[in-house]
Amino acid sequence: MCLALPARVVSVEDDTDMATVALGEVKKEVSLALVEDVQVGDFVLIHVGYALNKVSPEEAELTLKLFAEAGLTGKGLP
Amino acid sequence: MNAVVKRFPVRLDVRRGAVDMTHGSGGRAMAQLIEELFVKYLDNEMLRQANDQAAFNVTTGRMVMSTDGHVISPLFFPGGDIGSLAVHGTINDVAMSGAVPLYLSAGFILEEGFPLADLERVVASMGRAATGAGVPVVTGDTKVVEKGKGDGVFITTTGVGVVPDGVEISGDLARPGDAVLLSGSVGDHGVTIMSSRENLAFETSIESDSAALHGLVADMVAAVPAIHCLRDPTRGGLATTLNELARQSGVGMVLRENTIPIKPEVTAACELLGLDPLYVANEGKLICICAPEDAGRLLTVMQENPFGRQAAIIGEVVDDPHGFVQMETSFGGNRIVDWLAGEQLPRIC
């Protein structure tokens, strides 16, 4: 696979196109060369020192809801 | 150490100086290094006698002896350095037999060009660690190797201790039904070291857990002399050490993942590097295996000691001809927790 993790952007350096991201309590410098319009507070998916994509909070919520709904179909089983 | 009583005309320039070949030649320069640096920080009565050996009286009973070579990069890291690590590591190896550690020896391999200021920092830290633990360094040795043939400094320490009567702790005594206890969070040391290495540059506030555990062991042995196994999960981490114990005792184990304490920073750093915290090194934790009826009392005693505050019962010993260490995952499935294969390397996929 490609090991990639969602991390929160804590600061952006526009001149170098780099950002500091936080994964929980761990901070790391990553390149923003592959993404556009990243703001402090956004979550980005990081892989080999690069942000690959923004993570959509709305979609994450919807997926979590899907889990809960799927679970409901199993309720009442012996 | 061949300390010389006579003072030297010019003091050792610790601030700007560096180790050179004369510091290991057996001559005056070596004597000065020993007196003005090693004896200064490791000072104790036996070392001051300046003999090539330390003489001490032995008590009756069983003695244990353990030795450990220390090589680490970087030499200095949050929560410790190679000096404190060399003291703690050997004290712990002695203590894991249930013994009271008494004395240490230290052998230094220094690389030509190693700054004396760094050496002073290392030796001073060793001195503090030894004093703090109440286990003095009573004899030692210094050698110097040419530039490029070492990595600054390597330290080998040996320790001796005495096992209290009636205590019989060994890696082959785990029996089905026994409880497996862990003294605290895993992975702190290894993650600290990795975060200090330049090419993996990431920031955490985590510190190495490097600590001498003989006080904790003494409390545990006093409460339950019949502990079966004790071991510190250093290289290879918790997973590898549990596999060693399972193999030695010819048993299997079942762990519960949600009972194993792991700091959030360690989890995050491991996710980032693609590592499993169960395989990451510790320098201030111990694993204890005991009869199930003793587990509760031991847990209380451990949690009352500063080095066991987060102690937990993490699983049990089972009968298993394959000797598997298995784990019920927090997610609700099962997996094997195998030996570490090769070296833990950061991965991208």
Add this chain to the structure above:
Amino acid sequence: MKYVEEFRRHDLARELAAGIANEVDPGRRYNLMEFCGGHTHAIFRYGVQDLMPSSVKFIHGPGCPVCVLPIGRIDNAIALAEHHGVILCTYGDMLRVPGSGRKSLLKVKAAGADIRMVYSTQDALRIARDNPGRQVVFFAIGFETTTPPTAVALKQARAEGLGNFSVFCNHVLTPAAIQNILESPEVREMGTVSIDGFLGPSHVSSIIGSRPYEFFAEEFQRPVVIAGFEPLDVMQSTLMLIRQLNEGRHEVENEYTRVVTREGNLKAQSLVAEVFELRRTFEWRGLGLVPYSALQIKESFAGLDAEKRFDVPTVTASDVKGCECPSILRGVKRPTDCKLFGTVCTPDNPMGSCMVSSEGACAAYWSFGRFRQPEIPTVRESVA
């Protein structure tokens, strides 16, 4: 960690498991291929199989870039480091993979070759800047996820005029491999191996989008669900595949919507298109020569192509005799079908690539799942 922990909750896992158990058709089997090693890893590490009804089987696919790189290319990288005196920069994953004669980058490093483990292409560039008198080669491996960072590095090297930097490109393409598996005789001719549906790549898809899979779903009439790598994502995606199969649908659905869109990352795609072009053919371990399945550096960046700067011959090297990695990578055999598995081939002493990477099917079986197969011999190496 936000967006990680919520997707590993065991209470939701139990409920999802009950939901899946409720929806499977008792009269049929569900053979689902997870293409990516990331899914394989998640399934084993979290024990997802234990939460599935027995009719749901995961078939492990070839989605591990370390596993599919042919031995010849590893031999090439070793030769670059050994004979051309370069500083070879590599991701940690490749260090232990055995090439011909069981040589690995780690072994030639021990023998004195200058091999540096890097975490990012930015590290490789830094090494090139710091060593202007040395040739620095970046050993580029990986799928579409890992390709854009290499493209960035190539553009940056050209802009900076870093004349001592070059890239040994081994980037491969996921859709071509999926198509190859679906066209293989074992899958087409009934009976040998049946794949009812696919868990689609998560992070690869974050770059290429979900659109490239639409062709397979239609052409081969197999459902595809783009699935995140967390264990709940795997379970939810499995449920989505089960529903499609029950309803006779074969569509591309996206479970990993928090990251993957239909179009993918257009900026990354255009960077890749600027720097790389398709290779006419490329060898995959397990799949053989697969047409248009890999990338090479474009003529306009030829000056930074290690294959042009150094003599990099086409090496055809064969796998260790008896090693079933090729069939395992196609999903035709299981690791336990291999005679070498657990006897002479273990993660400590890997003979084939599937045992090296922790994402490889063999290593995952061995390290996490071998208690399910009590007949497997237990090798007791001396690790005292």
